[in-house]
Amino acid sequence: MTIFAVNRSLSDMEGAIIEYGHNLQAVKPKESDEGLPYAPINFPDVGDNWSWKVGSRVQGDHFKDRYLYPPSSLGSLAPSSFKSKSAMERFIKDKQKKIL
Numbered sequence: 001m002t003i004f005a006v007n008r009s010l011s012d013m014e015g016a017i018i019e020y021g022h023n024l025q026a027v028k029p030k031e032s033d034e035g036l037p038y039a040p041i042n043f044p045d046v047g048d049n050w051s052w053k054v055g056s057r058v059q060g061d062h063f064k065d066r067y068l069y070p071p072s073s074l075g076s077l078a079p080s081s082f083k084s085k086s087a088m089e090r091f092i093k094d095k096q097k098k099i100l
Helices: 072-077 085-099
Strands: 004-007 016-019 032-034 051-054 066-069
Touching: none
Parallel strands: none
Antiparallel strands: 004 016, 032 051, 051 066
16 A cells, blocks of 8 residues: 655645555554654654554454544644544545635
């Protein structure tokens, strides 16, 4: 599996894609960390690394409970955590409307 991250500092385009390779470690139940494999790095700006946490419930080969924590640089612009994919999608769509 190849993981990609957006790094806006590399070009004037919306974002440049950087390939991070195949050497990701297995994640254990209730583990947490910053960045890959579950959270963005250098988004929206360089140095903005998101944190993540997984729960203990597993379904097939993936965790049912995954949480994203935005970088502190976003301050009050983002909630303290995202507990679902739909919550993250709503946040991104709302912010895009305000930027455009």
